[in-house]
Amino acid sequence: MKLTCLACPAARGVGQYLCRSCWAQLTPSTQRRLNKRDAKAFERVRSLSRQLQSGVPLAEVSVAA
Template sequence: MNTRHNGADPAGNLVCPSCNRPREAGKYLCFACWPLLPARARISLKRRDRLALPRLRELLDQIHDSTPLDRIEVAP
């Protein structure tokens, strides 16, 4: 159900932007979706530098465009 939302359900619980399952604070995706990303994308998304937010935006834009998780590409 890849609809745009603020990352939380109506009750305020954090949800995965890909599948709407619960996710932990500080995590971009739930534990079920994270390993479906290509290794290169996971490595890039784990980096904490000045480009972390643009990489997150790339991830979210592709999810919202219905890109399959195993096809997502994120800048290094």
């Protein structure tokens, strides 16, 4: 199964949500939060994908701490 970026048709790595160029457009604090693997991790990813679906630019995406 080919893993694709949540924000574009490019491939992404296992355990990642976005391809490298999309990831690089997130703010550092959003990157840090998305890198955390805790009880809220799934909620953050859902929030990320919801924002991308509603057209929020990558640089303006924010997720819960």
